[in-house]
Each structure stands twice: as structure tokens, then as C-alpha cells.
Amino acid sequence: xxxxxxxxxxxxxxxxxxxxxxxxxxxxxxxxxxxxxxxxxxxxxxxxxxxxxxxxxxxxxxxxxxxxxxxxxxxxxxxxxxxxxxxxxxxxxxxxxxxxxxxxxxxxxxxxxxxxxxxxxxxxxxxxxxxxxxxxxxxxxxxxxxxxxxxxxxxxxxxxxxxxxxxxxx
Numbered sequence: 001x002x003x004x005x006x007x008x009x010x011x012x013x014x015x016x017x018x019x020x021x022x023x024x025x026x027x028x029x030x031x032x033x034x035x036x037x038x039x040x041x042x043x044x045x046x047x048x049x050x051x052x053x054x055x056x057x058x059x060x061x062x063x064x065x066x067x068x069x070x071x072x073x074x075x076x077x078x079x080x081x082x083x084x085x086x087x088x089x090x091x092x093x094x095x096x097x098x099x100x101x102x103x104x105x106x107x108x109x110x111x112x113x114x115x116x117x118x119x120x121x122x123x124x125x126x127x128x129x130x131x132x133x134x135x136x137x138x139x140x141x142x143x144x145x146x147x148x149x150x151x152x153x154x155x156x157x158x159x160x161x162x163x164x165x166x167x168x169x170x
Contacts, residue, residue: 010038011053038063047071052134052162055100061107061169070108070167074100076115079161080134083127086152087145089136100165108167115163121155130158 009020010032017029030039034054045063051073060070075092083089093099104110122130124146131137131145149156 008040010034034059049073055103057104057107060104064169066169068169070104070169072100072104072165072167074163074165076117076161076163078117078159080130080158081161082156082158083122083130084136086156087127087131087136087148088140089131089134090139104167107170109170110165111168112166113163114165115161117159117161120158120160122158123155124149124152127152127156127158 007020007024007027009017009023009027009029011017011020011029012031012033014031017031020027021029032039034056038059040063042062043065045065045068047069048060048064049071050060052075055072064070074096077092077094079092080089084091127149128142128145131140132142
């Protein structure tokens with residue numbers, strides 16, 4: 001980030017905020033609803049990083065300075081596919097790209113896109129935690145997830161597939 005740079009994590013998850021606050025010197029963490037105006041002055045942010053979270057295009061644009069960058073990480077087709085089969089997760093929305101363009105298009109222009117995939121080998125406990133962190137958590141319960149994972153190999157091979165897209169302000 002450079003000398004004197006600071007970071008600010010905004011999230012509704014207390015656990016995520018604790019982790020972010022410990023990530024390094026100069027990083028603050030604030031419990032915040034992404035649909036409310038951010039507690040940041042307009043045009044003062046160099047980079048906004050949005051990872052698997054709701055996207056408030058108007059607020060992202062407001063806080064970014066004119067040369068700033070928005071980085072958005074979204075799940076790609078096949079993300080956690082092995083876990084989806086084993087634990088009954090919901091799949092990635094096939095219209096995700098269209099929804100992303102509609103949300104950010106009025107405020108930003110995409111400048112770069114990279115599709116990435118990382119092989120993971122997860123113990124059952126970590127796989128269950130991963131299920132509990134995502135949208136499938138609303139459709140499953142912990143006992144059911146553990147029961148579905150029990151007959152699976154351990155560690156469970158899983159692919160994290162995601163897209164990193166860079167944007168500049170319009």
C-alpha cells in the first residue's frame with residue numbers, strides 16, 4: 001500500500017472483522033452494512049476490494065478517487081463443485097456476470113478479468129466451515145453437512161474457482 005497507507009475492512013461478520021484487524025498494522029475494521037453510506041470521505045480511497053460480497057456500485061464510486069481501482073472477486077462456474085456435490089451446496093448463479101454488469105455498469109468500466117482456480121485439500125471440519133460461510137448456509141444445517149461429508153475422502157479435494165475483475169470509474 002505504501003508509506004502512510006491504511007486499510008479499512010467493512011463487514012457484517014464479527015469474525016471476519018477480527019481477522020481483518022489482525023492482518024497488519026494500519027488496518028481498521030468496522031461493522032457496516034454495505035447498503036449504507038461508507039464511513040469514508042468521498043474520493044479518498046485508492047483501492048476497493050470486494051470479495052464474494054454485495055456490491056454497492058454508487059458507494060464504491062463515491063469513495064474511490066478518480067484514478068482508483070475497484071477489484072471484485074466473484075465465484076466462477078465450478079467453484080467448490082466437489083463440495084457442492086458432497087454436501088448439497090447451491091450452485092453458482094449462471095447469470096452472475098449479467099447481474100454484476102447491471103450493478104456496476106452505471107458507475108464503472110471493466111478493465112481486466114482473470115479467471116483463477118486453486119486446488120484445495122480440506123479436512124471435513126474445514127469443509128463444513130466453508131459451507132457455513134457461504135450462501136448455502138441458509139439452506140443446510142451443521143449436522144446435515146457433517147453427515148454428508150462423513151463418507152467423503154479426507155482430506156476432500158475441492159477446487160476454488162473465481163474471477164478477479166478490475167474496474168475504473170466512469
